[in-house]
Amino acid sequence: MSTGFTLIVPLKPPAVGKSRLAAVGPLRERLALAFALDTVAAALGSPEVHRVLVVCDDAAAGAALAALGAEVVPDAPGGGLNAALAFGAEQAHGWRAALSADLPALRERELTEVLGAARGAGRSFLADAHGVGTTLLAAAPDVPLAPRFGGPSRIAHRASGASELTLAAATVRLDVDTPEDLTAATSLGLGPRTAELLRCRSLAMPR
Numbered sequence: 608m609s610t611g612f613t614l615i616v617p618l619k620p621p622a623v624g625k626s627r628l629a630a631v632g633p634l635r636e637r638l639a640l641a642f643a644l645d646t647v648a649a650a651l652g653s654p655e656v657h658r659v660l661v662v663c664d665d666a667a668a669g670a671a672l673a674a675l676g677a678e679v680v681p682d683a684p685g686g687g688l689n690a691a692l693a694f695g696a697e698q699a700h701g702w703r704a705a706l707s708a709d710l711p712a713l714r715e716r717e718l719t720e721v722l723g724a725a726r727g728a729g730r731s732f733l734a735d736a737h738g739v740g741t742t743l744l745a746a747a748p749d750v751p752l753a754p755r756f757g758g759p760s761r762i763a764h765r766a767s768g769a770s771e772l773t774l775a776a777a778t779v780r781l782d783v784d785t786p787e788d789l790t791a792a793t794s795l796g797l798g799p800r801t802a803e804l805l806r807c808r809s810l811a812m813p814r
């Protein structure tokens with residue numbers, strides 16, 4: 608069995624996800640997919656990653672992610688984020704980590720460092736850039752992932768006994784929920800698909 612991680616990446620259908628980005632207008636749906644593509648492409652480049660399993664009900668998004676090399680399974684439980692993650696985790700063995708799909712600045716080197724650090728604990732997590740949520744939750748072989756994402760999940764993961772990872776890893780922490788987060792991710796350096804989409808938008812905008 609490979610010793611690399613299986614990453615479980617949950618993705619809401621882009622047509623309904625990223626609602627807090629409504630202010631960007633009709634580009635929101637394409638941005639949601641571009642974030643996921645940049646996240647998965649960077650993740651697949653990490654030598655710590657053996658497999659990326661995306662849990663998503665949208666056929667077009669699933670096909671685009673599969674073309675990058677991800678495996679895609681439908682969100683069969685349909686019971687929200689933690690149910691989707693638990694379902695994905697059931698289909699993986701060995702080291703597993705849940706990773707948010709909205710990390711458009713993700714750098715493979717930083718993800719590699721975080722996953723390497725996660726091997727020091729049975730179950731561990733990385734808080735988001737705001738220090739409120741979680742972007743990554745990892746578990747050793749035979750340790751249940753027991754995801755508690757959603758809202759103030761940093762405190763929920765701590766309370767559940769997971770160890771908090773303390774690396775800086777700015778690009779792994781920066782999940783984009785709001786236009787302000789998108790500005791912050793742009794400063795860190797966006798992945799190519801998200802950057803291209805924003806470049807086309809700025810060309811289309813009247814000066």
Ligand SMILES: Nc1nc2c(ncn2[C@@H]2O[C@H](COP(=O)(O)OP(=O)(O)OP(=O)(O)O)[C@@H](O)[C@H]2O)c(=O)[nH]1
Binds near residue numbers: 618663
């Ligand atoms: N498969 C699946 N993924 C989900 C579900 N809910 C959230 N996600 C994904 O989980 C990650 C974190 O979710 P959020 O940051 O809240 O994303 P979101 O729900 O698209 O954003 P908002 O509409 O602004 O709340 C993102 O990658 C989402 O696409 C779900 O019910 N099923």
Ligand SMILES: C=C(OP(=O)(O)O)C(=O)O
Binds near residue numbers: 739742756757784
């Ligand atoms: C799902 C989460 O967060 P958000 O909706 O803020 O991205 C989380 O951090 O657990």
